Amino acid sequence: EYTMETRTPVTVLGLGLMGQALAGALLGAGHPVTVWNRTPAKAGDLVARGARLAGSAEEAVAAGPLVIVCLSDYDAVRGLLGPLGGALGGRVLVNLTSGTSQEARETAEWAAGQAAAAYLDGAIMATPAAIGTDAVVVYSGPQAAFDRHEPALRSLGSGATYLGADHGLAALYDVAVLSLAWNVLNGYLQGAALLGAAGVDAVTFTPIALKGIETVNTWLPGYAKQIDEGAYPAYDSTLDTHVAAMNHLIHESEALGVNAELPRFVKALADRAIAGGRGGDGYAALVEQFRSPAG
Ligand code: FVH
Structure with a gap:
Protein backbone atom coordinates (compact mmCIF):
# COMPACT_ATOMS: atom_id res chain seq x y z
CA GLU A 1 0.00 0.00 0.00
CA ALA A 165 10.77 7.57 -28.48
CA ASP A 166 10.06 10.29 -31.08
CA HIS A 167 8.99 13.31 -29.01
CA GLY A 168 6.68 14.46 -31.81
CA LEU A 169 4.41 11.40 -31.71
CA ALA A 170 2.08 12.53 -28.93
CA ALA A 171 1.30 15.81 -30.73
CA LEU A 172 0.74 13.96 -34.01
CA TYR A 173 -1.64 11.45 -32.43
CA ASP A 174 -3.41 14.37 -30.79
CA VAL A 175 -4.21 16.14 -34.06
CA ALA A 176 -5.04 12.82 -35.75
CA VAL A 177 -7.65 12.08 -33.10
CA LEU A 178 -8.93 15.67 -33.18
CA SER A 179 -9.34 15.33 -36.94
CA LEU A 180 -11.39 12.22 -36.30
CA ALA A 181 -13.51 13.91 -33.64
CA TRP A 182 -14.25 16.98 -35.77
CA ASN A 183 -15.14 14.92 -38.83
CA VAL A 184 -17.50 12.71 -36.82
CA LEU A 185 -19.04 15.80 -35.23
CA ASN A 186 -19.39 17.58 -38.58
CA GLY A 187 -21.15 14.54 -40.03
CA TYR A 188 -23.46 14.46 -37.04
CA LEU A 189 -24.19 18.20 -37.29
CA GLN A 190 -24.89 17.91 -41.03
CA GLY A 191 -27.34 15.10 -40.24
CA ALA A 192 -28.92 17.10 -37.41
CA ALA A 193 -29.33 20.12 -39.73
CA LEU A 194 -30.90 17.97 -42.47
CA LEU A 195 -33.35 16.25 -40.15
CA GLY A 196 -34.01 19.50 -38.30
CA ALA A 197 -35.03 21.09 -41.59
CA ALA A 198 -37.51 18.24 -41.99
CA GLY A 199 -38.89 18.76 -38.49
CA VAL A 200 -37.01 15.97 -36.67
CA ASP A 201 -35.23 17.22 -33.57
CA ALA A 202 -31.66 16.28 -32.67
CA VAL A 203 -32.71 14.28 -29.61
CA THR A 204 -34.81 12.03 -31.84
CA PHE A 205 -32.01 11.68 -34.41
CA THR A 206 -29.25 10.92 -31.91
CA PRO A 207 -29.93 7.23 -31.05
CA ILE A 208 -29.81 6.35 -34.78
CA ALA A 209 -26.72 8.57 -35.21
CA LEU A 210 -25.01 6.64 -32.41
CA LYS A 211 -25.82 3.33 -34.14
CA GLY A 212 -24.29 4.77 -37.32
CA ILE A 213 -21.08 5.69 -35.48
CA GLU A 214 -20.94 2.20 -33.93
CA THR A 215 -21.29 0.64 -37.37
CA VAL A 216 -18.47 2.76 -38.81
CA ASN A 217 -16.28 1.78 -35.82
CA THR A 218 -16.48 -1.86 -36.91
CA TRP A 219 -15.10 -0.97 -40.36
CA LEU A 220 -11.82 0.51 -39.09
CA PRO A 221 -9.73 -2.62 -38.38
CA GLY A 222 -10.37 -3.98 -41.91
CA TYR A 223 -9.66 -0.61 -43.51
CA ALA A 224 -6.49 -0.24 -41.42
CA LYS A 225 -5.12 -3.44 -42.94
CA GLN A 226 -5.98 -2.22 -46.45
CA ILE A 227 -4.33 1.19 -45.84
CA ASP A 228 -1.13 -0.47 -44.61
CA GLU A 229 -1.12 -2.92 -47.54
CA GLY A 230 -2.00 -0.29 -50.16
CA ALA A 231 -4.78 -2.45 -51.65
CA TYR A 232 -8.48 -1.67 -51.18
CA PRO A 233 -10.66 -4.52 -52.44
CA ALA A 234 -14.35 -3.61 -52.03
CA TYR A 235 -15.58 -6.34 -49.69
CA ASP A 236 -18.44 -4.13 -48.51
CA SER A 237 -19.27 -1.34 -50.99
CA THR A 238 -17.48 0.24 -53.97
CA LEU A 239 -16.59 3.94 -54.21
CA ASP A 240 -18.97 4.10 -57.21
CA THR A 241 -21.80 3.03 -54.90
CA HIS A 242 -20.72 5.52 -52.22
CA VAL A 243 -20.73 8.38 -54.75
CA ALA A 244 -24.32 7.64 -55.75
CA ALA A 245 -25.31 8.02 -52.07
CA MET A 246 -23.19 11.18 -51.75
CA ASN A 247 -25.25 12.67 -54.58
CA HIS A 248 -28.42 11.90 -52.60
CA LEU A 249 -26.96 13.74 -49.59
CA ILE A 250 -26.10 16.78 -51.72
CA HIS A 251 -29.54 16.85 -53.36
CA GLU A 252 -31.38 16.44 -50.03
CA SER A 253 -29.29 19.22 -48.47
CA GLU A 254 -29.98 21.57 -51.38
CA ALA A 255 -33.70 20.72 -51.45
CA LEU A 256 -34.05 21.42 -47.72
CA GLY A 257 -32.00 24.63 -47.85
CA VAL A 258 -29.20 23.09 -45.77
CA ASN A 259 -25.51 23.89 -46.30
CA ALA A 260 -24.13 21.37 -48.83
CA GLU A 261 -20.43 22.43 -48.71
CA LEU A 262 -19.26 19.45 -46.67
CA PRO A 263 -21.10 16.80 -48.76
CA ARG A 264 -19.77 18.46 -51.95
CA PHE A 265 -16.22 18.38 -50.57
CA VAL A 266 -16.53 14.70 -49.62
CA LYS A 267 -17.87 13.88 -53.09
CA ALA A 268 -15.05 15.85 -54.75
CA LEU A 269 -12.53 13.59 -52.99
CA ALA A 270 -14.38 10.48 -54.12
CA ASP A 271 -14.72 11.83 -57.69
CA ARG A 272 -10.95 12.37 -57.84
CA ALA A 273 -10.30 8.84 -56.61
CA ILE A 274 -12.72 7.46 -59.20
CA ALA A 275 -11.08 9.55 -61.95
CA GLY A 276 -7.83 7.89 -60.85
CA GLY A 277 -9.35 4.45 -61.44
CA ARG A 278 -10.54 3.64 -57.89
CA GLY A 279 -14.31 3.40 -58.57
CA GLY A 280 -14.35 -0.36 -58.05
CA ASP A 281 -12.33 -0.16 -54.83
CA GLY A 282 -13.60 0.23 -51.28
CA TYR A 283 -13.82 3.45 -49.25
CA ALA A 284 -10.33 3.10 -47.74
CA ALA A 285 -8.90 3.94 -51.20
CA LEU A 286 -9.69 7.59 -50.36
CA VAL A 287 -6.64 7.60 -48.06
CA GLU A 288 -4.62 8.36 -51.18
CA GLN A 289 -6.52 11.66 -51.51
CA PHE A 290 -5.37 12.60 -48.01
CA ARG A 291 -1.75 11.60 -48.50
CA SER A 292 -0.71 14.60 -50.59
CA PRO A 293 -1.71 18.27 -50.72
CA ALA A 294 -4.78 19.01 -52.84
CA GLY A 295 -4.39 20.59 -56.25
N1 FVH B 1 -9.51 21.99 -21.26
C1 FVH B 1 -9.59 20.97 -22.09
O1 FVH B 1 -10.59 20.31 -22.18
C2 FVH B 1 -8.44 20.62 -23.01
C3 FVH B 1 -8.42 19.17 -23.39
C4 FVH B 1 -7.27 18.72 -24.20
C5 FVH B 1 -5.97 19.46 -23.99
N2 FVH B 1 -6.07 20.74 -23.42
C6 FVH B 1 -4.86 21.54 -23.43
O2 FVH B 1 -4.41 21.82 -22.12
C7 FVH B 1 -3.74 23.07 -22.11
C8 FVH B 1 -4.35 23.93 -21.02
O3 FVH B 1 -5.71 24.04 -21.25
P1 FVH B 1 -6.70 24.62 -20.14
O4 FVH B 1 -8.07 24.16 -20.47
O5 FVH B 1 -6.19 24.35 -18.78
O6 FVH B 1 -6.60 26.20 -20.44
P2 FVH B 1 -6.89 27.43 -19.48
O7 FVH B 1 -7.95 27.11 -18.50
O8 FVH B 1 -7.12 28.60 -20.39
O9 FVH B 1 -5.53 27.63 -18.67
C9 FVH B 1 -4.36 28.11 -19.28
C10 FVH B 1 -3.22 28.04 -18.29
O10 FVH B 1 -2.03 28.55 -18.93
C11 FVH B 1 -1.52 29.62 -18.08
N3 FVH B 1 -0.82 30.57 -18.92
C12 FVH B 1 -1.18 31.07 -20.11
N4 FVH B 1 -0.26 31.92 -20.59
C13 FVH B 1 0.73 31.93 -19.68
C14 FVH B 1 1.99 32.59 -19.61
N5 FVH B 1 2.39 33.41 -20.58
N6 FVH B 1 2.77 32.36 -18.53
C15 FVH B 1 2.38 31.54 -17.53
N7 FVH B 1 1.19 30.87 -17.53
C16 FVH B 1 0.39 31.07 -18.60
C17 FVH B 1 -2.75 30.19 -17.41
O11 FVH B 1 -2.33 30.97 -16.31
P3 FVH B 1 -3.36 32.03 -15.66
O12 FVH B 1 -4.07 32.73 -16.81
O13 FVH B 1 -4.31 31.24 -14.81
O14 FVH B 1 -2.51 32.95 -14.88
C18 FVH B 1 -3.47 28.90 -17.04
O15 FVH B 1 -2.85 28.29 -15.94
C19 FVH B 1 -3.90 23.68 -23.51
O16 FVH B 1 -2.73 23.46 -24.25
C20 FVH B 1 -5.05 22.90 -24.08
O17 FVH B 1 -5.04 22.82 -25.49
C21 FVH B 1 -7.12 21.16 -22.58
Whole structure:
Protein backbone atom coordinates (compact mmCIF):
# COMPACT_ATOMS: atom_id res chain seq x y z
CA GLU A 1 0.00 0.00 0.00
CA TYR A 2 1.43 3.39 -1.05
CA THR A 3 1.31 6.31 1.31
CA MET A 4 1.91 10.04 0.89
CA GLU A 5 5.51 9.24 1.95
CA THR A 6 6.17 6.68 -0.81
CA ARG A 7 4.40 8.34 -3.72
CA THR A 8 6.56 10.43 -6.05
CA PRO A 9 6.34 14.15 -5.26
CA VAL A 10 4.96 15.93 -8.33
CA THR A 11 5.08 19.57 -9.39
CA VAL A 12 2.28 20.96 -11.54
CA LEU A 13 2.92 24.24 -13.38
CA GLY A 14 -0.23 25.83 -14.76
CA LEU A 15 -3.58 25.69 -12.98
CA GLY A 16 -6.04 26.40 -15.74
CA LEU A 17 -9.04 24.12 -16.09
CA MET A 18 -6.80 21.23 -17.09
CA GLY A 19 -3.91 21.90 -14.72
CA GLN A 20 -6.29 22.01 -11.74
CA ALA A 21 -7.76 18.66 -12.78
CA LEU A 22 -4.26 17.16 -13.16
CA ALA A 23 -3.10 18.39 -9.76
CA GLY A 24 -6.39 17.28 -8.19
CA ALA A 25 -6.01 13.74 -9.59
CA LEU A 26 -2.44 13.50 -8.30
CA LEU A 27 -3.56 14.63 -4.86
CA GLY A 28 -6.42 12.11 -5.01
CA ALA A 29 -3.89 9.36 -5.75
CA GLY A 30 -1.85 10.32 -2.70
CA HIS A 31 1.06 12.19 -4.31
CA PRO A 32 2.63 15.13 -2.53
CA VAL A 33 1.83 17.94 -4.99
CA THR A 34 3.48 21.32 -5.34
CA VAL A 35 1.70 23.77 -7.63
CA TRP A 36 2.45 27.09 -9.24
CA ASN A 37 0.27 29.32 -11.40
CA ARG A 38 0.76 32.80 -12.87
CA THR A 39 -2.50 33.74 -11.15
CA PRO A 40 -2.00 32.21 -7.68
CA ALA A 41 -5.67 32.52 -6.67
CA LYS A 42 -6.49 29.52 -8.87
CA ALA A 43 -4.59 27.30 -6.43
CA GLY A 44 -7.13 27.88 -3.63
CA ASP A 45 -9.09 24.61 -3.85
CA LEU A 46 -5.95 22.54 -4.37
CA VAL A 47 -4.23 24.09 -1.36
CA ALA A 48 -7.34 23.32 0.68
CA ARG A 49 -6.93 19.69 -0.42
CA GLY A 50 -3.29 19.53 0.63
CA ALA A 51 -1.26 20.94 -2.28
CA ARG A 52 1.66 23.24 -1.53
CA LEU A 53 1.62 26.53 -3.42
CA ALA A 54 5.13 27.56 -4.41
CA GLY A 55 6.07 31.23 -4.45
CA SER A 56 7.75 30.96 -7.83
CA ALA A 57 7.98 28.53 -10.73
CA GLU A 58 11.62 27.93 -9.84
CA GLU A 59 10.72 26.98 -6.28
CA ALA A 60 7.99 24.66 -7.61
CA VAL A 61 10.40 22.92 -9.99
CA ALA A 62 12.86 22.37 -7.14
CA ALA A 63 10.22 20.50 -5.10
CA GLY A 64 10.48 17.07 -6.73
CA PRO A 65 11.76 14.80 -9.48
CA LEU A 66 8.67 15.00 -11.71
CA VAL A 67 7.48 18.30 -13.19
CA ILE A 68 4.23 18.46 -15.18
CA VAL A 69 3.50 21.61 -17.16
CA CYS A 70 0.12 22.37 -18.76
CA LEU A 71 -0.24 25.91 -20.10
CA SER A 72 -2.22 27.48 -22.95
CA ASP A 73 0.47 26.93 -25.60
CA TYR A 74 4.16 26.31 -26.19
CA ASP A 75 4.97 30.03 -26.30
CA ALA A 76 3.74 30.25 -22.72
CA VAL A 77 5.79 27.15 -21.81
CA ARG A 78 8.92 28.64 -23.38
CA GLY A 79 8.27 31.97 -21.65
CA LEU A 80 7.89 30.25 -18.28
CA LEU A 81 10.60 27.60 -18.42
CA GLY A 82 13.16 29.49 -20.48
CA PRO A 83 14.38 31.74 -17.65
CA LEU A 84 14.47 28.79 -15.20
CA GLY A 85 17.46 27.35 -17.03
CA GLY A 86 19.33 24.82 -14.94
CA ALA A 87 16.56 24.51 -12.32
CA LEU A 88 15.25 21.59 -14.40
CA GLY A 89 18.55 19.75 -14.06
CA GLY A 90 18.02 16.10 -13.10
CA ARG A 91 14.23 16.34 -13.27
CA VAL A 92 11.79 14.65 -15.63
CA LEU A 93 9.73 17.27 -17.44
CA VAL A 94 6.33 16.18 -18.76
CA ASN A 95 4.69 18.74 -21.02
CA LEU A 96 0.93 18.22 -21.43
CA THR A 97 0.41 21.48 -23.31
CA SER A 98 -1.18 21.12 -26.77
CA GLY A 99 1.08 21.95 -29.70
CA THR A 100 2.72 20.64 -32.84
CA SER A 101 5.20 17.80 -33.22
CA GLN A 102 7.87 20.33 -34.22
CA GLU A 103 7.31 22.31 -31.02
CA ALA A 104 7.58 19.08 -29.03
CA ARG A 105 10.89 18.12 -30.68
CA GLU A 106 12.30 21.64 -30.20
CA THR A 107 11.31 21.59 -26.53
CA ALA A 108 12.99 18.18 -26.13
CA GLU A 109 16.22 19.65 -27.52
CA TRP A 110 15.91 22.65 -25.23
CA ALA A 111 15.29 20.42 -22.17
CA ALA A 112 18.36 18.33 -23.03
CA GLY A 113 20.37 21.56 -23.05
CA GLN A 114 19.13 22.28 -19.50
CA ALA A 115 20.38 18.86 -18.31
CA ALA A 116 16.81 17.74 -17.57
CA ALA A 117 16.87 14.01 -16.73
CA ALA A 118 14.33 13.44 -19.49
CA TYR A 119 11.60 15.17 -21.45
CA LEU A 120 8.27 13.51 -22.19
CA ASP A 121 5.79 15.24 -24.43
CA GLY A 122 2.18 14.33 -23.82
CA ALA A 123 -1.26 14.99 -25.20
CA ILE A 124 -4.49 14.85 -23.28
CA MET A 125 -7.36 13.37 -25.28
CA ALA A 126 -10.00 14.19 -22.71
CA THR A 127 -11.74 17.03 -20.92
CA PRO A 128 -10.89 17.92 -17.30
CA ALA A 129 -13.84 15.87 -15.97
CA ALA A 130 -12.23 12.64 -17.21
CA ILE A 131 -8.85 13.32 -15.58
CA GLY A 132 -8.22 10.84 -12.79
CA THR A 133 -10.69 8.35 -14.25
CA ASP A 134 -10.66 7.04 -17.82
CA ALA A 135 -8.84 9.90 -19.59
CA VAL A 136 -6.59 8.88 -22.47
CA VAL A 137 -3.25 10.68 -22.15
CA VAL A 138 -0.52 9.74 -24.62
CA TYR A 139 3.22 10.23 -24.12
CA SER A 140 6.30 10.18 -26.33
CA GLY A 141 9.98 10.48 -25.49
CA PRO A 142 12.35 8.20 -23.60
CA GLN A 143 10.59 5.03 -22.46
CA ALA A 144 12.66 4.72 -19.28
CA ALA A 145 11.23 8.04 -18.04
CA PHE A 146 7.68 6.94 -18.82
CA ASP A 147 8.22 3.60 -17.08
CA ARG A 148 9.76 5.25 -14.02
CA HIS A 149 6.85 7.64 -13.58
CA GLU A 150 4.05 5.48 -14.96
CA PRO A 151 2.29 5.11 -11.57
CA ALA A 152 2.01 8.91 -11.22
CA LEU A 153 1.06 9.36 -14.90
CA ARG A 154 -1.55 6.60 -14.62
CA SER A 155 -3.24 8.50 -11.80
CA LEU A 156 -4.08 11.19 -14.41
CA GLY A 157 -6.13 8.66 -16.37
CA SER A 158 -6.30 4.90 -16.80
CA GLY A 159 -5.64 5.40 -20.52
CA ALA A 160 -1.99 6.49 -20.03
CA THR A 161 -0.26 5.23 -23.19
CA TYR A 162 3.38 5.31 -24.23
CA LEU A 163 3.71 5.83 -28.01
CA GLY A 164 7.44 5.76 -28.74
CA ALA A 165 10.77 7.57 -28.48
CA ASP A 166 10.06 10.29 -31.08
CA HIS A 167 8.99 13.31 -29.01
CA GLY A 168 6.68 14.46 -31.81
CA LEU A 169 4.41 11.40 -31.71
CA ALA A 170 2.08 12.53 -28.93
CA ALA A 171 1.30 15.81 -30.73
CA LEU A 172 0.74 13.96 -34.01
CA TYR A 173 -1.64 11.45 -32.43
CA ASP A 174 -3.41 14.37 -30.79
CA VAL A 175 -4.21 16.14 -34.06
CA ALA A 176 -5.04 12.82 -35.75
CA VAL A 177 -7.65 12.08 -33.10
CA LEU A 178 -8.93 15.67 -33.18
CA SER A 179 -9.34 15.33 -36.94
CA LEU A 180 -11.39 12.22 -36.30
CA ALA A 181 -13.51 13.91 -33.64
CA TRP A 182 -14.25 16.98 -35.77
CA ASN A 183 -15.14 14.92 -38.83
CA VAL A 184 -17.50 12.71 -36.82
CA LEU A 185 -19.04 15.80 -35.23
CA ASN A 186 -19.39 17.58 -38.58
CA GLY A 187 -21.15 14.54 -40.03
CA TYR A 188 -23.46 14.46 -37.04
CA LEU A 189 -24.19 18.20 -37.29
CA GLN A 190 -24.89 17.91 -41.03
CA GLY A 191 -27.34 15.10 -40.24
CA ALA A 192 -28.92 17.10 -37.41
CA ALA A 193 -29.33 20.12 -39.73
CA LEU A 194 -30.90 17.97 -42.47
CA LEU A 195 -33.35 16.25 -40.15
CA GLY A 196 -34.01 19.50 -38.30
CA ALA A 197 -35.03 21.09 -41.59
CA ALA A 198 -37.51 18.24 -41.99
CA GLY A 199 -38.89 18.76 -38.49
CA VAL A 200 -37.01 15.97 -36.67
CA ASP A 201 -35.23 17.22 -33.57
CA ALA A 202 -31.66 16.28 -32.67
CA VAL A 203 -32.71 14.28 -29.61
CA THR A 204 -34.81 12.03 -31.84
CA PHE A 205 -32.01 11.68 -34.41
CA THR A 206 -29.25 10.92 -31.91
CA PRO A 207 -29.93 7.23 -31.05
CA ILE A 208 -29.81 6.35 -34.78
CA ALA A 209 -26.72 8.57 -35.21
CA LEU A 210 -25.01 6.64 -32.41
CA LYS A 211 -25.82 3.33 -34.14
CA GLY A 212 -24.29 4.77 -37.32
CA ILE A 213 -21.08 5.69 -35.48
CA GLU A 214 -20.94 2.20 -33.93
CA THR A 215 -21.29 0.64 -37.37
CA VAL A 216 -18.47 2.76 -38.81
CA ASN A 217 -16.28 1.78 -35.82
CA THR A 218 -16.48 -1.86 -36.91
CA TRP A 219 -15.10 -0.97 -40.36
CA LEU A 220 -11.82 0.51 -39.09
CA PRO A 221 -9.73 -2.62 -38.38
CA GLY A 222 -10.37 -3.98 -41.91
CA TYR A 223 -9.66 -0.61 -43.51
CA ALA A 224 -6.49 -0.24 -41.42
CA LYS A 225 -5.12 -3.44 -42.94
CA GLN A 226 -5.98 -2.22 -46.45
CA ILE A 227 -4.33 1.19 -45.84
CA ASP A 228 -1.13 -0.47 -44.61
CA GLU A 229 -1.12 -2.92 -47.54
CA GLY A 230 -2.00 -0.29 -50.16
CA ALA A 231 -4.78 -2.45 -51.65
CA TYR A 232 -8.48 -1.67 -51.18
CA PRO A 233 -10.66 -4.52 -52.44
CA ALA A 234 -14.35 -3.61 -52.03
CA TYR A 235 -15.58 -6.34 -49.69
CA ASP A 236 -18.44 -4.13 -48.51
CA SER A 237 -19.27 -1.34 -50.99
CA THR A 238 -17.48 0.24 -53.97
CA LEU A 239 -16.59 3.94 -54.21
CA ASP A 240 -18.97 4.10 -57.21
CA THR A 241 -21.80 3.03 -54.90
CA HIS A 242 -20.72 5.52 -52.22
CA VAL A 243 -20.73 8.38 -54.75
CA ALA A 244 -24.32 7.64 -55.75
CA ALA A 245 -25.31 8.02 -52.07
CA MET A 246 -23.19 11.18 -51.75
CA ASN A 247 -25.25 12.67 -54.58
CA HIS A 248 -28.42 11.90 -52.60
CA LEU A 249 -26.96 13.74 -49.59
CA ILE A 250 -26.10 16.78 -51.72
CA HIS A 251 -29.54 16.85 -53.36
CA GLU A 252 -31.38 16.44 -50.03
CA SER A 253 -29.29 19.22 -48.47
CA GLU A 254 -29.98 21.57 -51.38
CA ALA A 255 -33.70 20.72 -51.45
CA LEU A 256 -34.05 21.42 -47.72
CA GLY A 257 -32.00 24.63 -47.85
CA VAL A 258 -29.20 23.09 -45.77
CA ASN A 259 -25.51 23.89 -46.30
CA ALA A 260 -24.13 21.37 -48.83
CA GLU A 261 -20.43 22.43 -48.71
CA LEU A 262 -19.26 19.45 -46.67
CA PRO A 263 -21.10 16.80 -48.76
CA ARG A 264 -19.77 18.46 -51.95
CA PHE A 265 -16.22 18.38 -50.57
CA VAL A 266 -16.53 14.70 -49.62
CA LYS A 267 -17.87 13.88 -53.09
CA ALA A 268 -15.05 15.85 -54.75
CA LEU A 269 -12.53 13.59 -52.99
CA ALA A 270 -14.38 10.48 -54.12
CA ASP A 271 -14.72 11.83 -57.69
CA ARG A 272 -10.95 12.37 -57.84
CA ALA A 273 -10.30 8.84 -56.61
CA ILE A 274 -12.72 7.46 -59.20
CA ALA A 275 -11.08 9.55 -61.95
CA GLY A 276 -7.83 7.89 -60.85
CA GLY A 277 -9.35 4.45 -61.44
CA ARG A 278 -10.54 3.64 -57.89
CA GLY A 279 -14.31 3.40 -58.57
CA GLY A 280 -14.35 -0.36 -58.05
CA ASP A 281 -12.33 -0.16 -54.83
CA GLY A 282 -13.60 0.23 -51.28
CA TYR A 283 -13.82 3.45 -49.25
CA ALA A 284 -10.33 3.10 -47.74
CA ALA A 285 -8.90 3.94 -51.20
CA LEU A 286 -9.69 7.59 -50.36
CA VAL A 287 -6.64 7.60 -48.06
CA GLU A 288 -4.62 8.36 -51.18
CA GLN A 289 -6.52 11.66 -51.51
CA PHE A 290 -5.37 12.60 -48.01
CA ARG A 291 -1.75 11.60 -48.50
CA SER A 292 -0.71 14.60 -50.59
CA PRO A 293 -1.71 18.27 -50.72
CA ALA A 294 -4.78 19.01 -52.84
CA GLY A 295 -4.39 20.59 -56.25
N1 FVH B 1 -9.51 21.99 -21.26
C1 FVH B 1 -9.59 20.97 -22.09
O1 FVH B 1 -10.59 20.31 -22.18
C2 FVH B 1 -8.44 20.62 -23.01
C3 FVH B 1 -8.42 19.17 -23.39
C4 FVH B 1 -7.27 18.72 -24.20
C5 FVH B 1 -5.97 19.46 -23.99
N2 FVH B 1 -6.07 20.74 -23.42
C6 FVH B 1 -4.86 21.54 -23.43
O2 FVH B 1 -4.41 21.82 -22.12
C7 FVH B 1 -3.74 23.07 -22.11
C8 FVH B 1 -4.35 23.93 -21.02
O3 FVH B 1 -5.71 24.04 -21.25
P1 FVH B 1 -6.70 24.62 -20.14
O4 FVH B 1 -8.07 24.16 -20.47
O5 FVH B 1 -6.19 24.35 -18.78
O6 FVH B 1 -6.60 26.20 -20.44
P2 FVH B 1 -6.89 27.43 -19.48
O7 FVH B 1 -7.95 27.11 -18.50
O8 FVH B 1 -7.12 28.60 -20.39
O9 FVH B 1 -5.53 27.63 -18.67
C9 FVH B 1 -4.36 28.11 -19.28
C10 FVH B 1 -3.22 28.04 -18.29
O10 FVH B 1 -2.03 28.55 -18.93
C11 FVH B 1 -1.52 29.62 -18.08
N3 FVH B 1 -0.82 30.57 -18.92
C12 FVH B 1 -1.18 31.07 -20.11
N4 FVH B 1 -0.26 31.92 -20.59
C13 FVH B 1 0.73 31.93 -19.68
C14 FVH B 1 1.99 32.59 -19.61
N5 FVH B 1 2.39 33.41 -20.58
N6 FVH B 1 2.77 32.36 -18.53
C15 FVH B 1 2.38 31.54 -17.53
N7 FVH B 1 1.19 30.87 -17.53
C16 FVH B 1 0.39 31.07 -18.60
C17 FVH B 1 -2.75 30.19 -17.41
O11 FVH B 1 -2.33 30.97 -16.31
P3 FVH B 1 -3.36 32.03 -15.66
O12 FVH B 1 -4.07 32.73 -16.81
O13 FVH B 1 -4.31 31.24 -14.81
O14 FVH B 1 -2.51 32.95 -14.88
C18 FVH B 1 -3.47 28.90 -17.04
O15 FVH B 1 -2.85 28.29 -15.94
C19 FVH B 1 -3.90 23.68 -23.51
O16 FVH B 1 -2.73 23.46 -24.25
C20 FVH B 1 -5.05 22.90 -24.08
O17 FVH B 1 -5.04 22.82 -25.49
C21 FVH B 1 -7.12 21.16 -22.58
